[in-house]
Structures are given as C-alpha cells and as structure tokens.
Amino acid sequence: MSLDTPSFRVTFLTPEKKAGEFREAISVGDAAAALGIFLEFPCGGQGTCGKCRVRYVLNPPELSPEEVSLLNESQREMGWRLACRHYIRDQDIIDVSNSVVSAASKDFGPPTLEGISRPRFAFSQIDLSDVELGVSRSLEDAIERALKLKGQVSSDVVLRFSLAARRDLGRVWNIPQKKLLVVHDDAHVFRVFPPSDTNEIYGLAFDLGTTTLACALVRLADGKLLDCETAANPQLVFGGDIISRITKTEEVGTAALSDPLREAVDRMAECVCERNRVSPDTLVAAAAVGNPFILHSFCGVSPLSLGSAPFVPVWKQGSAFCGAEAGLRKLADVRFVLLPLIEGHVGADAVAAALALGMDRDGPPRLLIDLGTNCEVLLSANNELWATSAAAGPAFEGGSITCGMRAVAGAIDRVALSQDGSLFVHTISEAPPAG
Secondary structure (H helix, E strand, C coil): CCCCCCCEEEEEECCCEEEEEECCCCEHHHHHHHCCCCECCCCCCCCCCCCCEEEECCCCCCCCHHHHHHCCHHHHHCCEEEHHHCECCCCEEEECCCCECCCCCCCCCCCCCCCCCCCCCEEEEEEHHHCCCCCCCCHHHHHHHHHHHCCCCCCCCCCEECHHHHHHHHHHCCCCCCEEEEEECCCEEEEEECCCCHHHCEEEEEEECCCEEEEEEEECCCCEEEEEEEEECHHHHHCCCHHHHHHHHHHHCHHHHHHHHHHHHHHHHHHHHHHCCCCHHHEEEEEEEECHHHHHHHCCCCCHHHCCCCCCCCCCCCEEEEHHHHCCCCCCCCEEEECCCCECCECHHHHHHHHHCCCCCCCCCEEEEECCCEEEEEEEECCEEEEEEEECHHHHCCCCCCCCCCCCCCCEEEEEECCCCCEEEEEHHHCCCCC
16 A cells, blocks of 8 residues: 555544544545444435534534535534535544434333244254164254154154254264254254253344344243343434435445444344353344335345335245345354235334234234334224334434434433422433433
C-alpha cells in the first residue's frame, strides 16, 4: 500500500468511545456500522426525516440544504448534522448517542405454554450391541435397525440422516459402551450424541422483526424457555420501513442486507449460549418467524417481488434446512424451520401468534392484533381465519415523524406535576432523556 494512501480516522461517542481507521471515503452511517454501531435512518438515508442527527464535537462540516431545512439555528451552531448527508473526514469526533438504535425487549411469553404442541422430536437411547455392526451395511443402517428394533420408527420407513448426524457418527461410533442418544422424528435422524441427559439438548426460537431481533433458548425435552437475547436489526441503516429496504436492495444487492442480518442471528445465538453455558454442539433445532421481507432477506432470496404489483413472495410454504444453507456460521449444523407465510404482506410471525393462541382450533370468535413496525390483525370466526396488515411504524415506532421517538431507553414515558409546582419526568430505563 502506498504511503500516500489517504487515511480517515474517526471516533464515535455512544457515549462509550469507539474509534476506527478507514482507507477510503465512507459515509458516517457505514463507518459506524463497521464498528458495530447502528444508527437510525427511518427514511432510508434520503435526508427527509431528520432522525439521524449526530453532533460533531469539533469542526462540523458545511451544512447541506436538507440540514438547513430540518435543523434549527441552535442545533446547527452546536454542531448537529444529519449522518446521511456526510462522509467521514480524518480526525472526526462524532457524538452519535442520539441516533444509536437500541433493541427493545421482546416477550416470548411464559416459561412454558400450556396446550402448545411440542416439536416432533424423539430422543431415543439405543444400544448398538443389540445389532451386529458387521451385518449392517453402514453405521446409519445400524442406527436405523436399532431404532426399529425398539419400535421407535416404523419398520417400512427408510430414515434420512442429516449431514450433522453423519458428522456425529464419525465421532461417536466407537465409544466403548456402544450406547447412543439419537434425536429423530418419524423419517429423519437429526443428531447423534453419546448417552446423555435429554435436558441437555436445546433449540432456539428467532423472532426476526423489522426493528428488533430476538432469540430464545429453549430446552427441547419439555419446551421450557430458558433465556432470551435481543438486538437491533442491523438493516435499520437502510431504512426504518420495508419499502425503503426493498428500494435499497435494488441499489446495493440482496447480500448487502442479508449478510448483516445473518451475522446478527449468529451473534445472538452465541451470546445466549455463552450466558447459559450451553455448548453450541447441543443445539439441535431452531424456528424462525418474521414478515415476508425479513425471511426472504434471512434466506438470501431477493425480495424485489414484494415491492411491486402483485406483491407476491417467492414462497409461501413452510420449509426446513440446515443453518449452513442460510449462510450461518455459528449455527451451521442446526436444523432450521421457517413457518409458512400467509401472503406477501402477512408473514410467519402472524402464523406463530395465531398458533400460540390456538386460533386454529374451535372456539368463540377471537381477534389478534400484533403491533409493531408492521401491524397484523387476525380474526378467527366460523372456522375461518382472516388476516390483514398495515404499516404501523409512523404511529408506534417513530418512522417518518418530526417529533417523538421510539419507546426505547431515554424516551419520556411519564410526566407529572408535583404539589409544589415542579415537573417530574420519567424515562424508559431511567436513562437520560433523548428525543
């Protein structure tokens, strides 16, 4: 590299300090994202919402026409600028704490849900000494014969082994006691472990929201929820709404939005496992839900068909695949299940909510309203299930509005007037007011 190659050093205050050096011109938002700081761009960086305000500690850049319009004189004099309008310069120090996206908490419900069907996994302890390995054509054949001998699978079924199960067999086939724990269903073998407690076999549930991502760690033996991890959706740098992100996909390609999303999924899984001292090797399955755009993006599938008439998804049926197929590095051997989509505007998250509330079963008329960046409304009545959706970001999450902010740390949630006339202000998480 030439000694004359320009270098751009920047420091971001969040209020923690993060610094980086770049060898080419890069926007403020992209530089922050490269350092793991995600700024809010509700309008997709078009310079129309004024929500990506950052403050230059020293020597702010020249004002753009959009900043003259959206920032008042006091803000401009204090060094406030719009991150979407500027590239970093060498030695910039930028306070971005006002625009950093923070993850709101997500509730997966009670630790166990009564009446909800469990995953169709069987945990079978088998003894390879019950079958003659020399007679078997393969280790898979021996496992299949042992399962049929115990009546765990039908005698006329030919079991299909996942690649992860085959890797497991290569490691454990010659253990002295010849006993194995096989995780399977009626037609597939997913994993093979040395004999162990089934309470040490885990799964993950992912709620991939437009704004917030959530990951739950679940014990598969009884479906107990053990812990949760949340993170801001890194796609927020491309816009707060789905249409902005579809438009951005046309400009930068599917991978530019898909890769950060999958990396965030990997990180959440890693965090929740480390916190609970769970080995990634004991993760067997995962389920993921989200709106049609998010699931297309998660799978690395172009979402452009969702952005123009007739607004149809690439697929609607549920699917299953190993994590490696979706480009997940930490969860490569985990079997992922995607719930089906209802239409191009109503996704698998609505399906999951309906199933959790038993709306697919007989009962009185029921109405489900899911308030988020997208709002879904489902009605169950007369043995039929109706669904519709609408954008709710402007109303509930601060998209495309000039005042207010999302309900995250620092947002004012209560104001009271005391008897002595003083004003009491309370914020979410009791953080300094921001907004």
